[in-house]
Amino acid sequence: MPAKSKAQQKAAGAALSAKRGETAKNDLKGAARDMYESMSEEQLEEFASGDREQKPDHVK
Numbered sequence: 025m026p027a028k029s030k031a032q033q034k035a036a037g038a039a040l041s042a043k044r045g046e047t048a049k050n051d052l053k054g055a056a057r058d059m060y061e062s063m064s065e066e067q068l069e070e071f072a073s074g075d076r077e078q079k080p081d082h083v084k
Contacts, residue, residue: 039060059071
């Protein structure tokens with residue numbers, strides 16, 4: 025299931041980067057940290073994938 029907003033997609037990308045060891049886990053904040061702890065690398069890849077142009081900035 026891809027992200028529903030640009031913010032979700034960005035948070036998933038940050039969490040994915042930390043899962044892969046490209047960035048430090050301590051640099052994550054908020055939703056990205058929660059995603060890092062609760063989702064697998066495969067789930068994060070799916071969530072972060074897709075086109076951003078048609079997505080709203082935020083979803084309530």
